[in-house]
Amino acid sequence: xxxxxxxxxxxxxxxxxxxxxxxxxxxxxxxxxxxxxxxxxxxxxxxxxxxxxxxxxxxxxxxxxxxxxxxxxxxxxxxxxxxxxxxxxxxxxxxxxxxxxxxxxxxxxxxxxxxxxxxxxxxxxxxxxxxxxxxxxxxxxxxxxxxxxxxxxxxxxxxxxxxxxxxxxxxxxxxxxxxxxxxxxxxxxxxxxxxxxxxxxxxxxxxxxxxxxxxxxxxxxxxxxxxxxxxxxxxxxxxxxxxxxxxxxxxxxxxxxxxxxxxxxxxxxxxxxxxxxxxxxxxxxxxxxxxxxxxxxxxxxxxxxxxxxxxxxxxxxxxxxxxxxxxxxxxxxxxxxxxxxxxxxxxxxxxxxxxxxxxxxxxxxxxxxxxxxxxxxxxxxxxxxxxxxxxxxxxxxxxxxxxxxxxxxxxxxxxxxxxxxxxxxxxxxxxxxxxxxxxxxxxxxxx
Amino acid sequence: xxxxxxxxxxxxxxxxxxxxxxxxxxxxxxxxxxxxxxxxxxxxxxxxxxxxxxxxxxxxxxxxxxxxxxxxxxxxxxxxxxxxxxxxxxxxxxxxxxxxxxxxxxxxxxxxxxxxxxxxxxxxxxxxxxxxxxxxxxxxxxxxxxxxxxxxxxxxxxxxxxxxxxxxxxxxxxxxxxxxxxxxxxxxxxxxxxxxxxxxxxxxxxxxxxxxxxxxxxxxxxxxxxxxxxxxxxxxxxxxxxxxxxxxxxxxxxxxxxxxxxxxxxxxxxxxxxxxxxxxxxxxxxxxxxxxxxxxxxxxxxxxxxxxxxxxxxxxxxxxxxxxxxxxxxxxxxxxxxxxxxxxxxxxxxxxxxxxxxxxxxxxxxxxxxxxxxxxxxxxxxxxxxxxxxxxxxxxxxxxxxxxxxxxxxxxxxxxxxxxxxxxxxxxxxxxxxxxxxxxxxxxxxx
Numbered sequence: 001x002x003x004x005x006x007x008x009x010x011x012x013x014x015x016x017x018x019x020x021x022x023x024x025x026x027x028x029x030x031x032x033x034x035x036x037x038x039x040x041x042x043x044x045x046x047x048x049x050x051x052x053x054x055x056x057x058x059x060x061x062x063x064x065x066x067x068x069x070x071x072x073x074x075x076x077x078x079x080x081x082x083x084x085x086x087x088x089x090x091x092x093x094x095x096x097x098x099x100x101x102x103x104x105x106x107x108x109x110x111x112x113x114x115x116x117x118x119x120x121x122x123x124x125x126x127x128x129x130x131x132x133x134x135x136x137x138x139x140x141x142x143x144x145x146x147x148x149x150x151x152x153x154x155x156x157x158x159x160x161x162x163x164x165x166x167x168x169x170x171x172x173x174x175x176x177x178x179x180x181x182x183x184x185x186x187x188x189x190x191x192x193x194x195x196x197x198x199x200x201x202x203x204x205x206x207x208x209x210x211x212x213x214x215x216x217x218x219x220x221x222x223x224x225x226x227x228x229x230x231x232x233x234x235x236x237x238x239x240x241x242x243x244x245x246x247x248x249x250x251x252x253x254x255x256x257x258x259x260x261x262x263x264x265x266x267x268x269x270x271x272x273x274x275x276x277x278x279x280x281x282x283x284x285x286x287x288x289x290x291x292x293x294x295x296x297x298x299x300x301x302x303x304x305x306x307x308x309x310x311x312x313x314x315x316x317x318x319x320x321x322x323x324x325x326x327x328x329x330x331x332x333x334x335x336x337x338x339x340x341x342x343x344x345x346x347x348x349x350x351x352x353x354x355x356x357x358x359x360x361x362x363x364x365x366x367x368x369x370x371x372x373x374x375x376x377x378x379x380x381x382x383x384x385x386x387x388x389x390x391x392x393x394x395x396x397x398x399x400x401x402x403x404x405x406x407x408x409x410x411x412x413x414x415x416x417x418x419x420x421x422x423x424x425x426x427x428x429x430x431x432x433x434x435x436x437x438x439x440x441x442x443x444x445x446x447x
Numbered sequence: 448x449x450x451x452x453x454x455x456x457x458x459x460x461x462x463x464x465x466x467x468x469x470x471x472x473x474x475x476x477x478x479x480x481x482x483x484x485x486x487x488x489x490x491x492x493x494x495x496x497x498x499x500x501x502x503x504x505x506x507x508x509x510x511x512x513x514x515x516x517x518x519x520x521x522x523x524x525x526x527x528x529x530x531x532x533x534x535x536x537x538x539x540x541x542x543x544x545x546x547x548x549x550x551x552x553x554x555x556x557x558x559x560x561x562x563x564x565x566x567x568x569x570x571x572x573x574x575x576x577x578x579x580x581x582x583x584x585x586x587x588x589x590x591x592x593x594x595x596x597x598x599x600x601x602x603x604x605x606x607x608x609x610x611x612x613x614x615x616x617x618x619x620x621x622x623x624x625x626x627x628x629x630x631x632x633x634x635x636x637x638x639x640x641x642x643x644x645x646x647x648x649x650x651x652x653x654x655x656x657x658x659x660x661x662x663x664x665x666x667x668x669x670x671x672x673x674x675x676x677x678x679x680x681x682x683x684x685x686x687x688x689x690x691x692x693x694x695x696x697x698x699x700x701x702x703x704x705x706x707x708x709x710x711x712x713x714x715x716x717x718x719x720x721x722x723x724x725x726x727x728x729x730x731x732x733x734x735x736x737x738x739x740x741x742x743x744x745x746x747x748x749x750x751x752x753x754x755x756x757x758x759x760x761x762x763x764x765x766x767x768x769x770x771x772x773x774x775x776x777x778x779x780x781x782x783x784x785x786x787x788x789x790x791x792x793x794x795x796x797x798x799x800x801x802x803x804x805x806x807x808x809x810x811x812x813x814x815x816x817x818x819x820x821x822x823x824x825x826x827x828x829x830x831x832x833x834x835x836x837x838x839x840x841x842x843x844x845x846x847x848x849x850x851x852x853x854x855x856x857x858x859x860x861x862x863x864x865x866x867x868x869x870x871x872x873x874x875x876x877x878x879x880x881x882x883x884x885x886x887x888x889x890x891x892x893x894x
Contacts, residue, residue: 056503065635188512
């Protein structure tokens with residue numbers, strides 16, 4: 001039970017930032033409430049594995065209540081935050097209000113389409129479990145459609161995949177897609193050969209993985225090309241339709257026939273950014289992210305912290321910190337430490353991000369990694385990548401399963417989770433809704 | 448590539464029946480086409496594990512193409528059958544027609560509500576992956592709602608689960624639900640104690656597991672009661688609404704306040720049954736299942752076999768064969784053998800089901816099993832159950848994973864797959880559709 005007189009800390013968002021803040025407050029004599037609309041923490045860096053059938057949603061998500069079960073000072077609230085009231089120090093839920101002494105906002109970002117929201121229908125993004133399952137569905141259905149298509153040109157359009165965005169998500173997605181086509185699905189079809197698939201990775205600037213050192217970008221591109229991925233840099237998408245993508249490189253415009261476009265570009269703050277902007281007057285960046293102070297608070301509101309992808313931190317280095325899990329984790333821990341120091345009347349140093357390295361995985365055993373001047377690639381980088389990811393997964397749950405799954409995938413090249421789901425739950429045949437204007441009524445009386 | 452002059456065998460449905468028929472035809476000089484609306488075989492006996500968060504969909508489903516990849520005489524067609532034309536010997540797809548020399552129909556059954564289709568909204572059934580995820584969502588959301596509800600009576604309604612139907616599915620579901628509440632979720636909540644959950648299992652006849660020997664039914668009921676499940680036999684459901692279930696036992700009518708009703712009763716043939724009835728004049732039973740001949744064909748149509756749950760086979764024992772996986776498997780193999788014998792001009796004996804035994808699992812290490820006069824229960828039965836299920840799973844895929852998952856669940860009592868999914872893919876806050884008539888517009892301009 002909560003004691004009303006204790007310091008109330010409300011954390012909005014159960015991602016890496018929010019969870020690390022909560023974890024570091026475990027033994028503090030305060031009340032912590034973690035609010036999330038979903039009941040689970042999602043290990044987003046592996047979402048592309050779900051999208052390509054390598055892992056199941058349950059492998060990369062862990063119930064928040066389970067993770068925080070042993071934190072006796074912490075409640076989990078599955079609820080929707082629709083506003084905040086910084087003067088009354090309250091969070092406004094869809095069905096109630098919650099008082100806070102300290103507020104931590106860690107609601108992240110979603111993908112967006114640079115003002116072309118109509119593209120969403122043809123080019124799904126990758127931020128949620130549902131997004132990943134939708135991508136998986138489209139990818140697998142494309143092979144099914146190609147198998148049945150007899151017109152060679154239309155078949156080629158089904159066999160052509162376009163990934164928009166050459167950041168870590170786009171690179172990992174393109175690599176996994178190449179592996180799925182070239183090894184996992186081999187022999188599964190009778191009319192098509194999945195090896196004939198074409199995978200295009202489009203990136204606007206002059207190299208993939210733009211936040212990483214140029215050398216790693218080059219290695220990543222080599223690895224992708226070895227897997228059969230065509231990488232096109234300095235290329236902008238100008239239009240996406242049901243059956244084609246229009247791109248521009250320099251002055252040249254080109255139309256590519258494809259039935260599957262995967263969106264790994266563009267990011268926009270969750271609406272909490274705008275709510276904070278409106279209610280506190282804090283400056284937002286172009287993507288709607290909150291410009292935070294050196295201690296991750298909002299100017300003039302020392303009791304409101306903003307962390308993770310939603311925060312734009314410009315006080316270190318020559319540009320904003322990237323929106324990656326390690327930044328969010330360190331920010332979460334820092335906020336918890338700052339709260340503790342304040343309660344003891346101690347001063348708090350400004351936040352400083354320690355970059356342990358960057359890595360991206362490209363296919364089954366090629367990855368690129370860079371850590372403190374050390375740059376590795378190929379199988380050693382892949383191994384490092386696997387172990388680091390499992391290390392963090394294990395921290396949240398007994399996700400040893402994922403290691404076994406990968407080991408088995410690695411040796412068998414199988415992807416056991418390549419199910420097409422999400423259609424209406426119908427039995428095998430004939431349960432389509434009867435169209436009233438159909439020439440031949442298909443209604444069958446049930447005895 | 449298919450040779451047109453070869454004997455064409457079309458199998459509709461990739462469940463146990465269809466798959467066993469296809470498997471047994473592997474080395475025969477024929478063309479086999481397996482048609483299914485889904486791209487995967489579903490291991491239905493474990494669907495209740497997905498519904499209660501113990502396993503992920505990927506653990507109990509396997510892509511049909513992968514299973515049949517090595518069968519060079521076999522194609523998989525992801526398509527929807529909307530009719531058959533027995534005179535032209537063609538299957539009518541939504542987008543084409545397919546000729547057959549021999550047709551095997553194995554499209555199974557779906558659940559139904561005895562003419563009360565309005566109950567479907569409040570009491571989801573358990574036949575598909577989507578059904579299981581919907582059950583999981585409702586079960587987990589009920590605990591979330593109870594945690595937030597302050598009115599004691601309404602909270603009790605959230606903490607009360609009613610399972611309708613005491614067959615294997617209902618019994619296994621109730622047992623898994625009890626375990627989820629009593630052990631897995633223990634300590635996860637702050638306002639409620641999941642142990643206080645009430646689970647009611649309702650059965651119309653005088654005992655649970657009616658097709659099994661009476662002794663096993665008694666053992667099953669004891670095991671359920673030990674887990675805290677209230678079993679009510681001779682009880683009929685007369686109404687289901689959003690917040691209550693009305694039941695009748697003898698002359699007494701009672702209303703039970705509950706927010707979660709799980710449907711494990713009632714079965715109805717897939718519409719293929721009625722199509723066959725209309726086109727061939729074959730007799731159907733009350734549930735729409737096809738009354739088959741002793742060799743599993745349709746009267747006067749020796750080239751059409753009906754197997755699995757869709758077939759009603761009355762030529763052995765004093766009643767129809769039950770709708771369970773072993774019956775479907777043996778029927779599938781039998782049909783394949785019959786086809787081979789016919790091609791060699793040999794006579795075929797009538798189908799005979801060999802019952803290896805029956806089993807149901809109730810909670811973590813209690814099961815009841817009966818095999819050839821041997822009746823076991825408790826942990827030995829559980830072990831037998833686990834190994835038999837894994838045996839069949841492994842046959843289809845490298846599902847050793849499931850064994851590891853169970854081993855880990857067993858020792859940690861965790862259920863890693865207890866995610867609430869299926870909501871709209873939104874970021875954490877504020878992306879609800881704007882209601883135009885809302886008093887305070889919540890629209891936030893995006894910069």
